[in-house]
Amino acid sequence: MGNGDTRVRGLAARAGGWSARHRWAAVGIWVLxxxxxxxxxxxxxxxxxxxxxxxxxxxxxxxxxxxxxxxxEPASETVLVQAKDAGLTSADAEFRSAVAAVMTAVERTGEVTDVTSPYDSGTVSKDGRSALVQFDVRGDPQTAGERIEPVLDAVADVQK
Incomplete structure (x- = not known):
């Protein structure tokens, strides 16, 4: 055997050899x-x-x-206005009237700001049968749920 056969064993080789000889100790060290x-x-x-x-x-x-x-950032909310009648679209006066009624009712609660018409924001569906009225709830967004009840009631009244 010449000098060429002598190899310097690296750290990884020594650790691998030790791990092979002491399996349970190696597993214990890894768990630790x-x-x-x-x-x-x-x-x-x-x-x-x-x-x-x-x-x-x-x-x-x-x-x-x-x-x-x-x-x-304020708690942002939306109200979906949809036409039940298949022939009614967002371009019809009856639909526009429903959108205006929702906007007015929501504003009157005093709990909201920045009520935005779907005609201004472009939130009308392609088929014209659905539209979103957007608004922000006043006050802390974390407690907005406590102030949303009057808004929900106002929308329910319009829906009737």
């Missing part, structure tokens, strides 16, 4: 490593990524400005 890694991971806690950090370009810039200013 996994448990420690999980413990350290949970102790470190989590980091929440803000919306502005996930968004790119102008949208991300706008989101960062809103977050830095502490402005909370």
């Amino acid at each position: 490593f996994v448990v420690l890694a999980m413990g350290l991971g949970s102790a470190a806690g989590r980091v929440d990524v803000e919306d502005s950090e996930q968004l790119k370009g102008e949208t991300g810039t706008a989101a960062r400005i809103i977050e830095e200013a502490g402005i909370e």
Whole structure:
């Protein structure tokens, strides 16, 4: 055997040889490593990524400005107005009247802002049988559910 046959055993080869000879000890060490890694991971806690950090370009810039200013986005809601009569479309006076009645009823509750007509926002279906009236609920978006009841009642009255 010459010098060419002599090989320097690397760390991975030595660790592999030891692991093969001491299987249960190797498994125990790996289990201990996994448990420690999980413990350290949970102790470190989590980091929440803000919306502005996930968004790119102008949208991300706008989101960062809103977050830095502490402005909370309002709870946005919609009311779907649909024609039951197959021949009725959003172009008909009766449909337009129903949309106007929904908008007026929602505004009168005093719980909403920025009520937007589907004719202004382009939220009318292609077949003209459905339209969305959009609005924002006043106050904290986290508690908007507490203030939505009068709005739902107003829409139900129009529906009757």
